[in-house]
Amino acid sequence: MTLIIDTRPTLSLIRLPHGAGLDLPAYETKGAAGMDLRAAVEEDKPLTIQPGKRALVPTGLIFEIPEGFEGQIRPRSGLAFKHGITCLNTPGTIDSDYRGEVKVLLINLGEEPFEITRGMRIAQMVIAPVVQAQVSEITAGTETMRGAGGFGSTGV
Ligand SMILES: O=c1ccn([C@H]2C[C@H](O)[C@@H](COP(=O)(O)OP(=O)(O)OP(=O)(O)O)O2)c(=O)[nH]1
Ligand SMILES: [Mg+2]
Numbered sequence: 001m002t003l004i005i006d007t008r009p010t011l012s013l014i015r016l017p018h019g020a021g022l023d024l025p026a027y028e029t030k031g032a033a034g035m036d037l038r039a040a041v042e043e044d045k046p047l048t049i050q051p052g053k054r055a056l057v058p059t060g061l062i063f064e065i066p067e068g069f070e071g072q073i074r075p076r077s078g079l080a081f082k083h084g085i086t087c088l089n090t091p092g093t094i095d096s097d098y099r100g101e102v103k104v105l106l107i108n109l110g111e112e113p114f115e116i117t118r119g120m121r122i123a124q125m126v127i128a129p130v131v132q133a134q135v136s137e138i139t140a141g142t143e144t145m146r147g148a149g150g151f152g153s154t155g156v
Pocket of ligand 1: 073089092093094095096098101102103104105
């Protein structure tokens with residue numbers, strides 16, 4: 001008998017009333033990095049984003065990201081390519097101590113109005129490890145080959 005232990009971190013979530021009936025966030029393929037998030041807009045009230053405008057789209061979900069991890073909200077390339085819809089603050093950061101509803105800040109960079117309907121997969125969330133650093137003020141840094149060179153200093 002083989003015992004398979006699931007060592008993946010657990011993403012606990014609470015579903016808010018307006019998220020009822022929606023599919024939970026899910027990895028669409030076995031190797032997907034992100035789980036798709038769905039819009040919890042009202043069935044009879046789709047949300048239209050006009051060209052150049054932005055909207056905060058509810059997911060109807062509260063997450064408990066495990067300690068030591070963050071949630072990164074990223075755009076879906078299909079929406080970006082076909083309609084110019086992307087996340088304005090990409091990657092959005094979901095802190096492990098955040099207990100509010102997760103919302104997705106979308107912007108329409110396309111030429112046409114874009115309609116967000118209930119259950120539409122609007123973005124994806126990647127769970128990633130986070131390291132918190134301790135801040136330490138010093139008066140002089142160690143010398144390096146690079147020094148202050150940047151922004152193309154090594155050539156094209
Ligand atoms: O796309 C996003 C980005 C953030 N958040 C929530 C979760 C996150 O933990 C919190 C704060 O995000 P952030 O630190 O990026 O925003 P802020 O402008 O610094 O606000 P705050 O002062 O609340 O930290 O807002 C979302 O729901 N969606
Ligand atoms: Mg912040």
